Amino acid sequence: MSGTSEGPAPAADLDRGAVTESDIYAAVGAEPPPYRSVFAAAPLAMAVVDREGLVVTANDGFGALLGSPAAALVGRIGADLVDLASDARTWHAYCEVLRGREARLRCTRRLKHPDGQSVWVQVTVTPLPGPEDGILLSVTDISAQRELQGRLRHLQMHDPVTRLPNRTLFFERLTAALEAGSYEESGTGRIGLCYLDLDGFKAINDTLGHRVGDRLLAAVAERLTRCADEAGYARASAPLVARLGGDEFALLVEDSTGTEQLADLAESVLKAVQAPFDLAGQRLSVSASIGVVERHAAGTTPTALMQAADTTLYWAKADGKDRWTLFDPERNAHRMTRQALASTLRPAIERGEFVLEYQPLVGMEDGRVNGVEALIRWNHPQFGVLTPNRFIGLAEEDGSIVPLGRWILVTACRQARRWQLDHPDEPPLFVSVNVAVRQVWDSDLVADVAQTLAETGLAPHLLQLELTESAVMGSAGRPLQALQALSEMGVRIAIDDFGTGYSNLAYLSRLPVSVLKLDGSFVRGFQYEGRSDEAAPPNPADEVVVEAMIQLAHRLGLTVTAECVETSAQATRLRSIGCDTGQGWLYSRPVSPDRISELMGNQPSETSAVGNP
Numbered sequence: 001m002s003g004t005s006e007g008p009a010p011a012a013d014l015d016r017g018a019v020t021e022s023d024i025y026a027a028v029g030a031e032p033p034p035y036r037s038v039f040a041a042a043p044l045a046m047a048v049v050d051r052e053g054l055v056v057t058a059n060d061g062f063g064a065l066l067g068s069p070a071a072a073l074v075g076r077i078g079a080d081l082v083d084l085a086s087d088a089r090t091w092h093a094y095c096e097v098l099r100g101r102e103a104r105l106r107c108t109r110r111l112k113h114p115d116g117q118s119v120w121v122q123v124t125v126t127p128l129p130g131p132e133d134g135i136l137l138s139v140t141d142i143s144a145q146r147e148l149q150g151r152l153r154h155l156q157m158h159d160p161v162t163r164l165p166n167r168t169l170f171f172e173r174l175t176a177a178l179e180a181g182s183y184e185e186s187g188t189g190r191i192g193l194c195y196l197d198l199d200g201f202k203a204i205n206d207t208l209g210h211r212v213g214d215r216l217l218a219a220v221a222e223r224l225t226r227c228a229d230e231a232g233y234a235r236a237s238a239p240l241v242a243r244l245g246g247d248e249f250a251l252l253v254e255d256s257t258g259t260e261q262l263a264d265l266a267e268s269v270l271k272a273v274q275a276p277f278d279l280a281g282q283r284l285s286v287s288a289s290i291g292v293v294e295r296h297a298a299g300t301t302p303t304a305l306m307q308a309a310d311t312t313l314y315w316a317k318a319d320g321k322d323r324w325t326l327f328d329p330e331r332n333a334h335r336m337t338r339q340a341l342a343s344t345l346r347p348a349i350e351r352g353e354f355v356l357e358y359q360p361l362v363g364m365e366d367g368r369v370n371g372v373e374a375l376i377r378w379n380h381p382q383f384g385v386l387t388p389n390r391f392i393g394l395a396e397e398d399g400s401i402v403p404l405g406r407w408i409l410v411t412a413c414r415q416a417r418r419w420q421l422d423h424p425d426e427p428p429l430f431v432s433v434n435v436a437v438r439q440v441w442d443s444d445l446v447a448d449v450a451q452t453l454a455e456t457g458l459a460p461h462l463l464q465l466e467l468t469e470s471a472v473m474g475s476a477g478r479p480l481q482a483l484q485a486l487s488e489m490g491v492r493i494a495i496d497d498f499g500t501g502y503s504n505l506a507y508l509s510r511l512p513v514s515v516l517k518l519d520g521s522f523v524r525g526f527q528y529e530g531r532s533d534e535a536a537p538p539n540p541a542d543e544v545v546v547e548a549m550i551q552l553a554h555r556l557g558l559t560v561t562a563e564c565v566e567t568s569a570q571a572t573r574l575r576s577i578g579c580d581t582g583q584g585w586l587y588s589r590p591v592s593p594d595r596i597s598e599l600m601g602n603q604p605s606e607t608s609a610v611g612n613p
Contacts, residue, residue, distance in 0.1 A: 045121075045139040048128065049078035051098055056134060065121070065139060067114035082123045083109045097125050098135060107143070120146040157406055159243040161214045162221035170242035170250060174302045177254045187236075192256035192294040194239075194266050195309035198273070199287045199321045201247035208282070215279045216286070217247065223272040224249055233263050239265065250309075253294075253574075259326060262291075262294045268322035286320035289313060294327075311335065337383070342394045344380075349403055353379050356411050357590035360599060361432065361561060362582050364575040368603050371430035371464065373583065374412035376404075377591045388434075396438050405439045406448055413456040413463060415593050420462075423600045432464040432494065437479065446485045460490030464515065468496050480511075487512030494561070499549065509556055516553050520564025520584070522546050526573055547577040552577065 039046060039057075045065040047058035055076045063070035066081060079085045084094045096102035105125040113119055122140045149360040157169035165173070177191055184276060198220065205213040224241045228251055232238025240252040251269070273288040291312030293305060308327050316325040348354065358372035378386040395401035439445055453460055465486065487493055494515035495508075499522055508516075512572070525542030551559045562574050565584030574582060588599070 002253050033119075037113075045141075047073065047078060047137045047139075048134045049098075049137060050134055053078050053098055053135075055081070062137075062139065065119065065141065066111070079133075082121070082137060082139060083111060084123065084125075094125060097127065098140055100127065102287060103127065103437065119143050158255075159493070162243045163219050164221050164225070164249075165240065165242040167244045170240065170244060170252065173240055173303055174252060174305070176307075177252070178297055178300055178302060180298070187255035188257055190256045190258070190294065191297045191300065191305070192253035192259075192262040192265075192558050193305060193309050194251040194253075194262060194269060194290050194292055194324070195244075195306075195313050196249050196251075196269065196288045196290040196324075198247040199289055199317075201286065204284065204286070212279060212282065212284075213581070216277060216284060219277050219279065220249070220273060220286075224251065224269060227251075227265065227268045227272050230268065231261075235254070237333055245531070259292075259294045262292050263324070263326070265293050266290045269320070270324060284303045289316040289321045290324035292326045308332065339395065340382070341380070341391050342398060345391060345395055345398065345400045346403070348378065348380070349400065349407060353381070354404070354407065355379060356408065356415070357592060358415075358596050359583060360588045360596070361430075364571065364579050366581050368427075369429065369587075369596075369599050370427075370581065371432060372416075372596055373432040373466070374408060374415075375470055376408055392436070396436050399438065399442060400435045401438050402443045405436060406443070409433055409448060410452050410456070413452050413458045416460045416462055417456045419593075419597060420458075422597060426600050426603065428459075428462055429596075429600065430462040430464055430492070431458075432466055432492075434466045434496065437467070438480045440482050445482050446489075449486060449491060450489065461492065464492035466494045466496040466517065468534075484512050487514075497563075499545075508553075508558065512559065515559050515561060516549070516550065517561045517563055517583075518546060520562075523562050523564050523566075523570055523574070523584075526570050543573065543577070546574075546579075548594040550565075550578045 040059050042059060043061055045059065045062040047062045048056045050056050055073050055078050058070040058073045060070050063073060066073070073081065079091070079094060084501050085091045086109075090105075090107050093102060093105045093107075097105050106122065108120065108122050111119045111121055119141060120143045120353075124138045124140075126138070127134050128134045128136050136187050141405070141456050154442050157166060157172075159166045176287065200571065201213065204216060219251045228239040228241045231253075236255065240250075240254075242252070244250055251265060253262060253265065269290060270288060273286060277284045277286070291309045291314070293308045293312060295305075295308075311332055312325050312327045315322050315328075315331070319325060322569075356374045357531075358374055358379055359374060360369040361371040362368065363370050376388055376392075378391055380386050392401070412431045412433050416429060420428040435445065449465075450462070452458075453463065467483075483493055492515060493511075493513045494517055495513055496517045497519045499519045500518045522545065526546075546562075553560050559580040560578075561581040561583060562579050563583050565571050565574065565582040565586045567586060571582055571586055588595075
């Protein structure tokens, strides 16, 4: 309006949208109530709507917020002005307030100002008290608060050193990517992850300081981001690069196209990290190890994906570092089985899940069973019967080999004594028991042996302890003292798998050893009849080596046992070159104590009389 008119306004003007509430009161010659003056002057944006949802009046603050004169808003649909109809839940609640079924509604909305800027507001909808019979819309500009919250969230979700998303934001994105709705409607339905850490980063931190270490991390982050951007070129989105902590980074590929895409990304990351870094005059070279996982998103959880990635990263480290390794389900299943065995080893000893089988040690000249080797088996309730190669290494790692070895020793000596009592007319059998090096270091092996012999009544010369060649050669200090004490006690000491380690025969003269057990690889290399079609051809040199070792061992006063004797031709050749004892499937597989008793009761006069059970 270009001017103001004096006196009451014409009746026709009351229907115009530009008429203000003040004009209405002036037309009827009345003063607005005091609260109306407050309504008009309040800095808070407010509007009154009727039960139909139409704006009855609005103050200047409401008009300024929406970039329109307040009078121009009268008659407009209030819900449209503050975007209350954009989602079903809010619209339903608003309608319930209009109908008097709900007392209040509060929600946050993002409004578009006519000048193009967005404004975040908090809308409160409240019925007016008394005879007004309307609804009050009050709108508070919270843009500054939202901006502050956004900055705080950014700080909370990003790493201050590299400015990359941190672990929290990474898992938030990963969780969202694995929600069914995010991959079922579009995309490949697959997800990939490269999980890496820097090789030797701790040494850089320790020697050059954390400031240099932080600069290196920031430089690595830049290169990873560049790799991700290049990988995302011509695709819907680039991989998310995040620092998970320390020197660990992750590149998350949503809607991956397969393992080839992840392999290419891992390869580019390796090359990027391998290039030298120039950091404030210092030139550094590092490498990275990367675990790569790629799979269907369906059925995958963030925890499962990260466990697979962590396992694969460990493989990359164990395989030599500076490489990427792809997750292998079979290898992982083996690892899981190994962990399951390790966690139940000690309880299995207490539950009595272990048993001993015995394999005959046969004299090459007369074919008689002179002794037996005790071989442990684990009757696992889940995995069945397990041979020593499945669990002895685990037992040595966690120390359970000490109680397990003690049980083997006691059980074997008790059984040897039982055979001696059951067959008083037969020469007693000696029993050979394998001993791990850790048993020597972590327990008093000499005391254990002495106590066992005393409790079982077995003579010391009927016990033979087998140690591997690598464990015996170079022994000094406590191990050597233990071996000497056992030998002085009358116990035989044998070196197992001889020929695969140091093979220092001269050193044998200074050790309390009485028996050499030749590794089966030598015997398998013999030339023997009827085996020309074997995949591994005979090796004549093995016969020469074995014959030389036997002759030298005899010169040192040692006896020799050949392992893995499988044919009569092998036995004949071993006997001809002077081998003392044979062990292998030609004579018998490992069998129960009862089967050994049967063999003792039917001792042969010739080697050929002893056969497989």
